[in-house]
Amino acid sequence: MNTIVKGALLTITGAVVVVLVLVAGLLSTEADTADDQGGDLHGVPQEYAPWIRRAVAACQHSELAPALMAAQIKQESGFRAEAGSHAGAQGPAQFVPGTWAVWGRDSDGNGRADPHDVGDAVIAQGRFMCSLLGSAKTSGFRDDPRRLALAGYNAGWGAVQRFGGVPPLTFANGETYNYVRIIMASMKQYATTPDALSVAGSGTGPVALRRAARYIGTPYSYGGGTPKGPGLGFCDRANGYAGGRCVASSTTGFDCSSLVQYGYWPTVQLPRTAAAQYNATSGRPVARGALKPGDLVFWSNRSGAIYHVGLYAGQSRILHAPKTGRDVRVEPIDTAMPAADYHGATRP
Template identity: 35%
Template structure:
């Protein structure tokens, strides 16, 4: 049976409205969690049906239909979350573990921790928004987490043709949920950082990629580039083994299996590792998860692929950007945000810059865009560095808007009521000031 895309969207909109409007707007605190759970259950059943309907559309209509229903589902998610008291919305706690890998000289190169978000992990990334619920294979990873890693995923994805940025992103979502920093969890097998490197493997592949003078397994740049090099080495080796008739199978699948179980496991099995329980319960599902998540990350990373890693960016400038990226997708709230983070559920433009500068460099800015304009020194916009502030919407009292410059004519900012923290083009009237 064919499905008309416009009818599908109208039907979904009506259903979402019924779901949301059917809930009393004034919900007692003690009832909020139960009501939200009920709405989510009903929404889940609806979304399953819509996903099947989208799959039945002609290929040319699926993308546009999915985009519209995704936007609708995000509105539903916002309505659901609004039912919960602020202190009842918290990330999942606990860390799941899968398998311990091989032993001996071909020991598991990296450990795998299922991605959850624990309050013990810093930096903490907001739990929403995540990938569309209509993508059944998409991991529950905040867009802000991916954005922080995106420039380095892009760079590492150019080392060889076989390993792309979406592959690396999918791998990192499965390995450790993009969690980084000195308090990021270590696997029971001793695997470290967002790339889950065993110490011996890190000694070989860990390099200083961002020029800060150290190879930091708990950082972002160094592990991502190390993963790119390791995967490309394995890719080339497996391609040669296939030519020699020593292994058979899809090269990418075998490369991912080697990252998890070791190259020796691939060679001994003549292809996908098999014969041991760890291979069956860990390695094969691990490869399947990454391959299934790759299309979702292709869509997720597309807005960031135009961004370069500016050569002139200072370490502090990059940290300012990373702090702002943590909250991509968070709603604009007039007067929202301060040095501690979002308030009232979001940020306004100067609240975002206040938070990012303080979180990255300990700098306390005045609260408004007009007063922030008087901090630091003005630089020509064509000489602005990543992490500089850019000001626009000039009025009698000064600038009415402020954002954080990314390079390539782009900024991250909290635009206006009804919008969210996002990446956008620098306004034509903008001027730049260097704070860090």
């Protein structure tokens, strides 16, 4: 959490109440161990990966992705459990004693709560970041909740409130500004295996695919995203909800069609929805055996109405934004959506 927030834990308004409520909610799910076999995390020391996934699984905010936590640990300590600082920060997540007293627990079951223990530190980091994401998403500040949460972790939520967002370069010699910038930029190196999306060629399709792949790990947000990048979404009668709560309106990300639209823009200015994108390109169908990177792949319901689109990524995979609660990722075509719903593919 670096130097600015040292000794400033209680700058978070109403911290005691928020801490007690959120920690209670997180502890109820903490015992569930996340699957450690997925390809959602790359380049992380072996002892960190299962704890990162466990921390993410315990948080109700989809913005807390494994890659975000990994990039943050890298920036804090370089994945060094023994790391310390002149300001008294300790361990891989760099907790000072006052902050550790609130968020630290014996999560690895070894009989002690120690900020140098990887499991204890990573789970505490997840708790703290989850709380900050909650504050960010209800703050009304017009910025990516992940950026706001990272700024709060580094400088204290009071600093975020003071500036109405991420503190500028003029604050603390740019420490918080650069902390946020570096972590957001380095997330992608941890998001998936290095060869998960190897795209050759310079045509329209490969270029669109590479452009969209910049946002692997970005949350799904129903109605969110524009040709300029991720954006806040909205909820309708059936979409954008998680746990009975509208999350799209406070989640900065893409839905399936906005990700495709972003990838192709401005070379090919596709319409906004999956159905409209199919209608605009259906005159150029592509057989499944002839798919090329960047082709549009569609799924429909029993009535034939198109409900999902992704970009063909080679090797029988697609790059897509799946649904609320998940993030932009590469998945096999046969399991990305129900196989029976596969409708066909087109080439813009």
